[in-house]
Structures are given as structure tokens and as C-alpha cells.
Amino acid sequence: MDQFIRKHLTFLNTFWGKCLPNGVPSNHSLDLWDPAQGSLHPTLDPDPVEPMVSLFGVLYDFTARSADELSVNRGDKICVLREEGGYVLARRLSGEALVGYVPANYLSKISQDETLTQQPWYISGIGRNKATLLLLSPPNRHGSFLIRDSESNKGEYSLSVRNHAKVRHFRIYKHPAGSFYLEKGHTFPSLEQLLAYYTINWKVIQSPLLQPCIQKRAPETDQWERPRSEFQLWRKLGEGCFGEVWEGMWKNTVPVAIKIMKQADMRDDFVKEIQNLKSLKHTRLIKLLAICSVGEPVYIVTELMRKGNLHSYLNSAAGQELTTHHLLSISCQVADGMTYLEEQHVVHRDLAARNILVGDDLACKIADFGLARLLKDDIYSTTSNVMIPVKWTAPEAAIYQTYSLKSDVWSYGILLYEVFTYGQCPYEGMTNQETIQQISRGYRLPRPNSCSPEIYSLMLECWKGHPEDRPSFLNLRDMLFSIYKWTHHPFS
Numbered sequence: 001m002d003q004f005i006r007k008h009l010t011f012l013n014t015f016w017g018k019c020l021p022n023g024v025p026s027n028h029s030l031d032l033w034d035p036a037q038g039s040l041h042p043t044l045d046p047d048p049v050e051p052m053v054s055l056f057g058v059l060y061d062f063t064a065r066s067a068d069e070l071s072v073n074r075g076d077k078i079c080v081l082r083e084e085g086g087y088v089l090a091r092r093l094s095g096e097a098l099v100g101y102v103p104a105n106y107l108s109k110i111s112q113d114e115t116l117t118q119q120p121w122y123i124s125g126i127g128r129n130k131a132t133l134l135l136l137s138p139p140n141r142h143g144s145f146l147i148r149d150s151e152s153n154k155g156e157y158s159l160s161v162r163n164h165a166k167v168r169h170f171r172i173y174k175h176p177a178g179s180f181y182l183e184k185g186h187t188f189p190s191l192e193q194l195l196a197y198y199t200i201n202w203k204v205i206q207s208p209l210l211q212p213c214i215q216k217r218a219p220e221t222d223q224w225e226r227p228r229s230e231f232q233l234w235r236k237l238g239e240g241c242f243g244e245v246w247e248g249m250w251k252n253t254v255p256v257a258i259k260i261m262k263q264a265d266m267r268d269d270f271v272k273e274i275q276n277l278k279s280l281k282h283t284r285l286i287k288l289l290a291i292c293s294v295g296e297p298v299y300i301v302t303e304l305m306r307k308g309n310l311h312s313y314l315n316s317a318a319g320q321e322l323t324t325h326h327l328l329s330i331s332c333q334v335a336d337g338m339t340y341l342e343e344q345h346v347v348h349r350d351l352a353a354r355n356i357l358v359g360d361d362l363a364c365k366i367a368d369f370g371l372a373r374l375l376k377d378d379i380y381s382t383t384s385n386v387m388i389p390v391k392w393t394a395p396e397a398a399i400y401q402t403y404s405l406k407s408d409v410w411s412y413g414i415l416l417y418e419v420f421t422y423g424q425c426p427y428e429g430m431t432n433q434e435t436i437q438q439i440s441r442g443y444r445l446p447r448p449n450s451c452s453p454e455i456y457s458l459m460l461e462c463w464k465g466h467p468e469d470r471p472s473f474l475n476l477r478d479m480l481f482s483i484y485k486w487t488h489h490p491f492s
Helices: 002-008 010-019 112-116 128-136 191-200 268-277 310-315 324-343 395-400 405-420 432-440 453-462 473-488
Strands: 054-058 077-084 087-092 099-103 107-109 144-149 157-163 166-174 231-240 243-250 254-261 288-292 298-303 356-358 364-366 379-381 402-404
Touching: 077 099, 128 144, 128 157, 128 166, 144 191, 157 191, 231 254, 254 288, 310 356, 310 405, 324 364, 324 405, 324 473, 395 402, 395 405, 395 432, 402 405, 405 453, 405 473, 453 473
Parallel strands: none
Antiparallel strands: 054 077, 054 107, 077 087, 087 099, 144 157, 157 166, 231 243, 243 254, 254 298, 288 298, 356 364, 379 402
């Protein structure tokens, strides 16, 4: 009798649930209950045709100006019920399900396929049997679920749920108007809303939805790792404390720079830094192209900058002919790259002209992150005996080995001095100890002859004794760009 009432008098479900909190008669075992594949209520009449609904993404923030408008934020997903002129009537999908009007040009339609591929519970390309095996394999457990494409009904879906040691499969029907349902009478404009409903009302299907299915993934190979045989060394460009740098070719077609290191020099912290720096991408940062870390020696492969480092270039005949306008361009490019590192909370720790590489058309890129660290709490303190380039290093870093983004700003001021003196060594004639003593007493480098008072003023701002008093790289970049534009178009 109870099954007849459940099947034909669905409006009594709530009352029935209160009478039997477990949702099933006491003489039935939950583990043995297995619904037939298909509709849970196949005898009910079809739903009346619902208005067409569409899923849209919000492009811009919109604040409601009246009671009939809906406030939305960029990135929200909403369900559009109908269009009215330049507005749409929409229902919010996240948070409280409010309905209101939103300007149509604030929205972008999202295809079902685009939405699904972003969901952790959707797995494409698998059938009933594979879904069963996947859900029964660790680390999945009771309550794991997934939605997959229907094998027998193209354009529809199936919900597969693990219930203890069994997997149950439910067909998700698609209404001609675009909505979805497991039970006729309970339709939803999206699969997300369908899952949200049955996550709360799981007793209807007698299978809790606790967590999306976890797929076993094959270990990913490092996209930067390449065989050493792909690279040929041509000529040695230089040598530093971290190894040699060579000009070479990649697959006989791409000119590259290759830094050669020994495995013994690849300390754990240095390896971690390389892994972190793979995610840094900016036009003013030297681009990492590949790594050869299997066997000896280690290759770190980057794009080739044919004019070498900035310090050597400034000292060359071509560098000596650079105009003030060129020097400002170089300064702006470096400030632009350092602004990106500032936004990523990365401190370079060795910013100097020797670590800026120059390419064609005077393109400059920041390089040599051998000392770089990702900042934690915006400050990095070292306890190791690292060789410190004292004349480029902020006093708090040189004395206490405490680095921050503001210590990079000090170094940038020294780089500006190098640029506008055409590669002259800062604090020339002083030892490292004398340099620190003089700085502590308030001494600052004098204004270079080719440097305007405005640029020298920026240098002095970079050399403020208290780190918090120094400008950000964003401010430095904006001020330098303004000076650069004025010198190029003084009457604009």
C-alpha cells in the first residue's frame, strides 16, 4: 500500500517522510533497494511546457537601482527567463534564488558543454560499466557521485551514485524546453540546480550525494623537461657562480641560451624556485623554454637575447651612443617587469644591470632568478652564507639578510644609477664595508651628469632608509612612463 501511495500520490511525500523519517518502510533494506533504470515516476503525465531558460555568465558588476532589478557580480551564473528590450528577467543560481532585471549587454551566454567541462562531478566519455568501476575504486567511497553522458539517449545524462558497495544509476531526462529532471514534476534549469536539490533531498533517491567522484590520473610529465639531445651548444657567452651560459640551438631551428649546471649545485631550494618561476610569464621577464634535468649536466634553456647583459652593453661602443631617451626606455622596461614581480609577491634579490638582458630593438628582460624567492608574509630572511652583492643591496638586507619587495626597490635605484652612468660601478673606490658604513651615515650616490633632476629624485626615493618610505614599483613605473612620454612629446 505504501508503494502505491508513493507512486501515485507524490504530493504526500513530505507527510510520508515525517511519518517514516528513514524514507523507506521498515521491512525494506536500503542496501537491497535498486531502482530500475529510467524515470522514478514513469506513470505521471508529462509536465506542461516550461518557458525556455538559458544559462548566462555575468561580465560586469551591476547594482540594482530599483526593487524589480537584480544585483549581480562579475563571474556569477544566472538563468535568463525572458528578454524584454535591453533587459532580461533573470534568476540567480548561487546564494538566495532572487529574480529581477539585468541589462542584457552585461551578460554572455554559456553553452551547456562549456559549463559542464568546468564541473568536478561531470566525466565525459564513460559508460555505465566504467562509471561503476570508477566509483567503487579508491579513494571514492559511500556518497561519491558523477554525471555522465547517457549511452542510450543522446543529449541526455545519467547520474551514477555509490551507495556503500553498490552503484546506482539514474537517468536524467531533458525537457524540450531545456530543463532537466529525474522525477516528472521536479524540473531544474541546470544540472547544478538538480544536484543541489537532490543533495538536500537525497532520500527521494535513497542515495546521498556527498562528494564528486575522484578520477585516478596518470602522473603528469613536466612540460618543460626535454631530452638533452635536442640541444646543440655553439659558443660560450659567460660564466657565473651558478654555471656557464652558452648560445645554442634547439632542434636546429630555435636559437636559445643554455645555462649549464651540475646536479650537485641544484640544491633543493633552487629546484623549488625553478618550479615556482615556471608560472611567471611577462614580456619583460626572460622566458623559460625547457629544462634537461635527467642526468648530467643540467640544462636550463631560455630565450636568447643577442646583445648580452645590460652592464656589458652599456660599456660597449653601441651602448655609449645611447641617448637619454634610450636610457629612459630601458628604465621603463625594467620597472614594468618588476611591477609584475611585485604583483606576484616575488622578490628578485639580485636586481642589477648584469642581470638585465638586451635583445634586438633594445628590448630588455629581467633574468637570473638564482637568488629569487617567493615571499611569505612579504619578507624573506636567509640564514645561509650566501654571497651578497653589497653595493646593490638595501642596508637592511646587507646587514640583517632580510629581504622584501622594498629591498628590490633600493636595488632598482642602483640600477638607474648604472643606466645613467653608462655602466659605471656604484660606490667606485669603496670596499663593501666602507659602502655600508657610508650608507648608514646617510651618504647617497651623486647625480650622474646625464641624469635629469626628476630621475635623480626617483633614485633618492628608492634609497630611503626606512623600507616603508620607498615607493612601489607600480608608482615608479607610472612616474617613469610619464617622464618618458614628456621627453618624447614635450608639447603634447
